[in-house]
Amino acid sequence: SDLAQAGKLAGKRVLIREDLNVPIKDGKVTSDARIRASMPTIKMAAEAGAKVMLMSHIGRPEEGVYDEASSLAPVAKDLSEKLGKEVRLIKDYIDGGFEVADGEVVLLENVRFNKGEGKNTEELSKKYAALCDVYVMDAFGTAHRAQASTHGAGAFADTACAGPLLAAELEALGKALHNPARPLVAIVGGSKVSTKLTVLESLSEKVDQLVVGGGIANTFIAAAGNNVGKSLYEADLIPTCNKLNEIMSARGAAIPLATDVVTGKEFSPTAAAETKNVSEVVSDDMIFDIGPDSAAELAAIIKNAGTVVWNGPVGVFEFDQFGEGTKAISMAIAESSAFSIAGGGDTLAAIDKYGIEDQVSYISTGGGAFLEFLEGKILPAVEMLEKAAAKK
Numbered sequence: 001s002d003l004a005q006a007g008k009l010a011g012k013r014v015l016i017r018e019d020l021n022v023p024i025k026d027g028k029v030t031s032d033a034r035i036r037a038s039m040p041t042i043k044m045a046a047e048a049g050a051k052v053m054l055m056s057h058i059g060r061p062e063e064g065v066y067d068e069a070s071s072l073a074p075v076a077k078d079l080s081e082k083l084g085k086e087v088r089l090i091k092d093y094i095d096g097g098f099e100v101a102d103g104e105v106v107l108l109e110n111v112r113f114n115k116g117e118g119k120n121t122e123e124l125s126k127k128y129a130a131l132c133d134v135y136v137m138d139a140f141g142t143a144h145r146a147q148a149s150t151h152g153a154g155a156f157a158d159t160a161c162a163g164p165l166l167a168a169e170l171e172a173l174g175k176a177l178h179n180p181a182r183p184l185v186a187i188v189g190g191s192k193v194s195t196k197l198t199v200l201e202s203l204s205e206k207v208d209q210l211v212v213g214g215g216i217a218n219t220f221i222a223a224a225g226n227n228v229g230k231s232l233y234e235a236d237l238i239p240t241c242n243k244l245n246e247i248m249s250a251r252g253a254a255i256p257l258a259t260d261v262v263t264g265k266e267f268s269p270t271a272a273a274e275t276k277n278v279s280e281v282v283s284d285d286m287i288f289d290i291g292p293d294s295a296a297e298l299a300a301i302i303k304n305a306g307t308v309v310w311n312g313p314v315g316v317f318e319f320d321q322f323g324e325g326t327k328a329i330s331m332a333i334a335e336s337s338a339f340s341i342a343g344g345g346d347t348l349a350a351i352d353k354y355g356i357e358d359q360v361s362y363i364s365t366g367g368g369a370f371l372e373f374l375e376g377k378i379l380p381a382v383e384m385l386e387k388a389a390a391k392k
C-alpha cells in the first residue's frame with residue numbers, strides 16, 4: 001500500500017520515518033541529497049492537510065543520553081528553508097503532549113536518543129505508534145535496519161504504508177535487478193573483496209559483466225597471476241576470486257580485468273602517476289586507477305549495456321591524477337541509453353564531482369540498504385510493510 005491509498009490525510013496525525021542521516025559540519029548540512037529526496041513526500045503530506053511528524057536518526061549516538069553533536073537541529077533548519085516555513089524540532093515527544101497544526105511539519109529529535117530504538121523494543125514501538133493515525137515508512141536508506149522507528153512503529157500502528165520515496169527506490173532497484181534489460185552490467189568498486197563478498201556472490205549469479213574496481217580489482221588482478229606490488233589487496237581471498245570467475249564463465253558471463261593501470265609510489269594527493277601495462281607493476285608500486293585502454297574498454301561495455309548498476313569508484317578519484325578511470329565510467333554512464341542506478345557514498349561523491357547527476361536514471365539514497373538489496377536480502381522494513389498490507 002502507499003501513501004495515496006492511506007486514506008484522506010487531512011487532519012490526521014501522520015508520522016513519517018525519513019532517512020535524514022546527512023553529513024553535518026559546523027552546524028550545517030554539507031550534503032542535502034537525502035533531504036531533497038524526501039521533500040516530495042513531506043510536501044505531499046503537508047499539502048494534504050496532515051499533521052506531519054517527521055522522524056529520523058542521525059549518526060550513531062549512545063541511547064538514553066541527549067548529545068547535541070547528534071541533534072537534528074541543523075536538519076530542522078535546512079527543512080525550514082526548503083519549505084519556506086518553520087519546522088519545529090520537538091525534543092520530548094515519546095509520550096505525546098505536543099500539538100501539531102493541520103498542514104504543519106515538525107521534526108522529532110534523533111530517534112537514536114531513545115532507549116529501545118536499536119533493539120526495536122515493543123514498548124518504544126507502541127509509543128511511536130500511539131503518536132499517529134498513519135505511519136509512513138519512507139526511509140529507504142534505513143530499511144535494512146529493524147529498529148523501533150523503521151520496523152516496530154509500523155508493526156503496531158493502526159495504518160502503516162510505504163512512502164513514495166521508498167516505493168520509488170524499490171521499483172528502480174527491482175527494475176535493475178529482477179527484470180533488467182540486458183546486458184546487465186554491475187560495477188563494484190571499493191577497497192576490499194571481504195566487505196563486498198556477498199554483493200559479488202549475489203551479482204555473479206545475475207549479471208552479464210561484473211566490473212570490479214579499487215582494492216577489489218587488485219585481488220582479482222593478483223588472482224590472475226600478476227604482481228600487484230604494494231597495492232591494497234587480500235591474498236587470502238584469491239581462491240574466492242577464482243571461484244567467482246568460474247561461476248561467471250560457466251554462465252557465459254565475465255569479470256573483465258584491467259589490462260593497463262595507473263600506479264603511484266605513495267598514497268598522497270601529490271603522488272606522481274605512472275601508466276603501465278598490468279604485467280609491468282613492480283614491487284614498490286601501488287595501483288590507484290585503471291589505465292586509459294581499460295577505461296575505454298569499460299566505457300564500451302557500459303555504452304552497450306541495457307542496465308548498469310554502480311556501487312563504488314574504480315580508482316582513487318579524490319586525487320585527480322587517479323580519477324580518470326572513474327571519470328570515464330561516469331561519462332560512459334551519462335552517454336549510455338542504459339537504465340542506470342547508482343548508490344553508496346563514494347559513488348555519489350564521484351557522480352557529483354563529474355557532474356552526471358541528471359544523466360543517471362536513478363540515484364539511490366541508500367548506502368548499506370542499497371548494498372543489502374544488491375545482496376538479494378529482504379529488507380526488514382519492507383517485510384514489515386508487506387505484512388501490514390496483508391493484514392488489511
Ligand code: 3PG
Binds near residue numbers: 142145369
Ligand atoms: C546510512 O547512512 O547508511 C543509513 O542512514 C543507516 O545508518 P546506520 O548505518 O547508522 O544504521
